[in-house]
Each structure stands twice: as structure tokens, then as C-alpha cells.
Amino acid sequence: LAGQAVQVLRNAQEYMDLRASKRAIEAAQELRYRIVGRDPRLMEAIDLAKRVASSNTTVIITGESGTGKELLARYIHLESPRQEGPFLIVSCAAIPTTLIESELFGYEKGAFTGATTRKEGKFEQAHKGTLFLDEIGDLGLETQVKMLRFIENKEFERLGGKERLSVDVRVITASNQDLPVLIREKKFREDLYYRINVFPIELAPLRDRKDDIPLLVEHFIKLFNMETTKGIDGVEAAALAKLRAYEWPGNIRELRNVVERAFVLSHGFSIRAQDIVIGKGPHEERADIFAEDKPWLEAVQEFKSQYLYHTLKKTRGNHKKAAQMLGIQPSYLSRLKKELGLEKEEF
Ligand SMILES: Nc1ncnc2c1ncn2[C@@H]1O[C@H](COP(=O)(O)OP(=O)(O)OP(=O)(O)O)[C@@H](O)[C@H]1O
Ligand SMILES: [Mg+2]
Structure with a gap:
């Protein structure tokens, strides 16, 4: 009996530990995806997002690069009845047409050379969830036609396939380009624009x-x-x-x-x-080191950092060459890189 009691306690402890770590993971997720800020324009954007979340309405989020478009799209998904379903992101930026189409629509075996098996596309994978189409302005004109059809009836065919497939997907798009300008330049279809521009949300620049x-x-x-x-x-x-x-x-x-x-x-x-x-x-x-008044040590530090960065760029990150050019030991160069925070930089 004592043995059983010990086991019960042990199970209870394990259960508690599990619950605690689950809570910790949830808290970390919450922090990672938290939208921070009190600016009235941001509050309005969040409010719009919250209100549109419960519907299936197509949303377009506009704003400069780095303003939080992806974060807001995820927020809409997490506030929606689809929260348990997938949230998938497809970046349409500068990807060749065949590549983006096979990623979106998937393909049948033998659709093109190299298609040795059937592959599901993002449209299918996002079933019961949300599909975030980033940089929609970069989509090629041919793909835009297919996209329009998908957004209108949620229907599509895999590349090389005849079967008409239909899925339940909520679409959110984003663009940091001015789509009306692209329309004037004949790079973006007007009909697709009207179809995606149902519920626009704009994110203000940080400045x-x-x-x-x-x-x-x-x-x-x-x-x-x-x-x-x-x-x-x-x-x-x-x-x-x-x-x-x-x-x-x-x-x-x-x-x-x-x-x-x-x-x-x-x-x-x-x-x-x-x-x-x-x-x-x-x-x-690069910031101009002469542009502002700063303490001597800070200016020296900044000079070091910029000069080192410049040298590493010239040598395309070749450590040995850079050390040689600077007339210092490679080990000292390593230390400098670390000290100046240039370790993770790509040259
Ligand atoms: N309001 C915010 N609160 C907290 N973090 C934010 C906020 N807005 C953006 N971020 C963070 O800034 C980074 C950039 O955000 P995000 O990727 O959503 O921007 P974006 O508009 O999609 O940029 P891009 O156009 O370059 O793709 C991310 O790490 C994101 O978590
Ligand atoms: Mg983004």
C-alpha cells in the first residue's frame, strides 16, 4: 500500500511539473507574440483586428517594413475561432512563378520534371486555419488570376491536376508597397485588389x-x-x-x-x-561618427566598430586577410569582433 501511495504521489508530482512547464511555455508564447504599445493608432489597429477576427473576412495589413504586419496577422488568427488550426505564412516576395505556384497549389506526380510525388500546397495545408500571404504585391500577374479565383471561391487545382479542390481557409494579406500605384503600372490586377481590400488595417511607422x-x-x-x-x-x-x-x-x-x-x-x-x-x-x-557630440570613449568604440566592419566587408569576412590588413593577430581580431558585437554579422 505504501508503495502504491508513493507511486500516486509521484504521478501527482509529475502531473504538477507538466502543468507548470506547460504554463511556462504558454507564458513564453504569449510574450513572444505580444503586441506592445499605447499609441492611439496602434490601439485602433488592434481593435479593428479583434473585431474582424471572429469572421472569415479577408484582411489586408499595410505598413512599412518592420511595423508588425506579421505579428498583427497572427493576432487575428489567435483571436479567431480558427485559433486551434494552422497559421501558415507564404512570402510572395521575389519568388519565381513556378516555385510560388507549387508552394501555394501543390502539384501532382509528374506535373513537371522533378515532381516525383504528389505534394500538398499551402492552400491545402491551411485547411481550417489562416493563410498569411506576405508581400502580395510581388505576385506575378499569372498567379494573381489563380489567386483571385482562390480568394473568391476557395477553389483551386494542384499543378498538373484536374481535380477541383476546395478548402476552408481564412486569408490575410500584407504589403509594404502601394498597391494602387502597382495597378497604375499594370503590375497588379485591379479585380484582385478589390477582392483583397475588403478590410484594410494600417500600421503606422515607428517614427x-x-x-x-x-x-x-x-x-x-x-x-x-x-x-x-x-x-x-x-x-x-x-x-x-x-x-x-x-x-x-x-x-x-x-x-x-x-x-x-x-x-x-x-x-x-x-x-x-x-x-x-x-x-x-x-x-x-552607417551612422556618421562626426555628426553628433559624444564622449571620447564612445567615439573611439564607434570608430573601431565601423573600421572593423568596413575591413571585414572588403575581405568578405575573411578573418585571416582582415587581420593581415589591420596588422593584428587573428586572435585579437576575434576578441574585437566579440567586443564590438560583430560576431553574428554577415559580410
Ligand atoms: N507592437 C509590437 N510589439 C512588440 N513587438 C513588435 C511589435 N511590432 C513588431 N514587433 C516585432 O518586430 C519585428 C518585426 O515585426 P513583423 O515581422 O511583424 O513586421 P512586418 O511588418 O511583417 O515586417 P516586413 O514588412 O519587413 O515583413 C518582429 O520581431 C515583431 O515581433
Ligand atoms: Mg513580414
Whole structure:
């Protein structure tokens, strides 16, 4: 009997542990997909999203790159009756027509060379769920015709197939291009535009809602703390001032990257102004080190970082060559890269 009791207790303990870890996973998910901000325009976008979620209405989310379009699309899915179903993302950006079509529609065996088995496309896989079509403005004109038919009747055929398939899918699209302009240029079909533009939601650029910056920074620190063992618990006022002074062409994604870099660079418990290095992303303009007044040590640090970045770019990331050009030991170069947060950079 005692043995049985021990077993029962053990099972109970395991059950409790399981429940606790399930809760932890759910909390992490909630944090990862939380939409942070108090800006009235953002609140309105969230409100619209919440209200449209319960229906099957096609939604289009517009906004500059990095403004949170994918996050909002996921929010709509999670607030909808389809929440238990799949949420699938297809990026239509700059993908050759045959590739995007086989990804969307799937194909039958023998549809083209290399099609050795039948493959289900995203339309089928998204059955009972939500399909997020990102960068819809990049879709080729031929594919747009098929897309129109799909959005109208949720019907399609696999490539090389004759069978008409029908699925239950909610479509959300996004674009950071101005679709009416594309229509004028004859790159986007007007009929498809009217079909997807039923319920538009716009996300404002970050430069127009700078008051949200402190909240977002705090949020990202929480996220990075969850993923690492580094305990950072705040941001110095000077660091925040620096973040507010910038115009954020890459919007929230760029802010997130800058905060991540600062998180890695920081030595203490809070993020300091010198940890904030703006304009460092691979596609962004380098900040001009002479443009603002800054403390000597910070300017030196910035010079080092930019010069090293520049040299590594010239050598296409060749470590040995870069060390040679700079006349330093490769081991010192490694240390510098780490110190300046250039480790993960691609050259
Ligand atoms: N309001 C917000 N609160 C918290 N995180 C956000 C918010 N908006 C965006 N993010 C984060 O910023 C990053 C970029 O967001 P997302 O991918 O949704 O943007 P996007 O508009 O789809 O960008 P792109 O046009 O470049 O694809 C993601 O890491 C996302 O989690
Ligand atoms: Mg996106």
C-alpha cells in the first residue's frame, strides 16, 4: 500500500511539473507574440483586428517594413475561432512563378520534371486555419488570376491536376508597397485588389509613435532575458534619449535588432548609451561618427566598430586577410569582433 501511495504521489508530482512547464511555455508564447504599445493608432489597429477576427473576412495589413504586419496577422488568427488550426505564412516576395505556384497549389506526380510525388500546397495545408500571404504585391500577374479565383471561391487545382479542390481557409494579406500605384503600372490586377481590400488595417511607422519606444525596449529586454542568462533590468535615460532621436527607417524590427545588440554589448545591469549602436544593420546606413557630440570613449568604440566592419566587408569576412590588413593577430581580431558585437554579422 505504501508503495502504491508513493507511486500516486509521484504521478501527482509529475502531473504538477507538466502543468507548470506547460504554463511556462504558454507564458513564453504569449510574450513572444505580444503586441506592445499605447499609441492611439496602434490601439485602433488592434481593435479593428479583434473585431474582424471572429469572421472569415479577408484582411489586408499595410505598413512599412518592420511595423508588425506579421505579428498583427497572427493576432487575428489567435483571436479567431480558427485559433486551434494552422497559421501558415507564404512570402510572395521575389519568388519565381513556378516555385510560388507549387508552394501555394501543390502539384501532382509528374506535373513537371522533378515532381516525383504528389505534394500538398499551402492552400491545402491551411485547411481550417489562416493563410498569411506576405508581400502580395510581388505576385506575378499569372498567379494573381489563380489567386483571385482562390480568394473568391476557395477553389483551386494542384499543378498538373484536374481535380477541383476546395478548402476552408481564412486569408490575410500584407504589403509594404502601394498597391494602387502597382495597378497604375499594370503590375497588379485591379479585380484582385478589390477582392483583397475588403478590410484594410494600417500600421503606422515607428517614427510617428515614438512614445512607444520605452515600452518596446522594456518588452524586448524581457524577451532577451527569457532567452539568455544575462540579467539586464533596465535602460539608462541617455540610452532612451538616443533611441528617441533616431527616425527608425526599419521600424520595430530595426529597434529590436538595436536593442538586441545593446543587450549583448552591455556589461552591467542596465543598457547604457554607449551600448546603443544605431545604423549597424547590413542594409542600413552607417551612422556618421562626426555628426553628433559624444564622449571620447564612445567615439573611439564607434570608430573601431565601423573600421572593423568596413575591413571585414572588403575581405568578405575573411578573418585571416582582415587581420593581415589591420596588422593584428587573428586572435585579437576575434576578441574585437566579440567586443564590438560583430560576431553574428554577415559580410
Ligand atoms: N507592437 C509590437 N510589439 C512588440 N513587438 C513588435 C511589435 N511590432 C513588431 N514587433 C516585432 O518586430 C519585428 C518585426 O515585426 P513583423 O515581422 O511583424 O513586421 P512586418 O511588418 O511583417 O515586417 P516586413 O514588412 O519587413 O515583413 C518582429 O520581431 C515583431 O515581433
Ligand atoms: Mg513580414
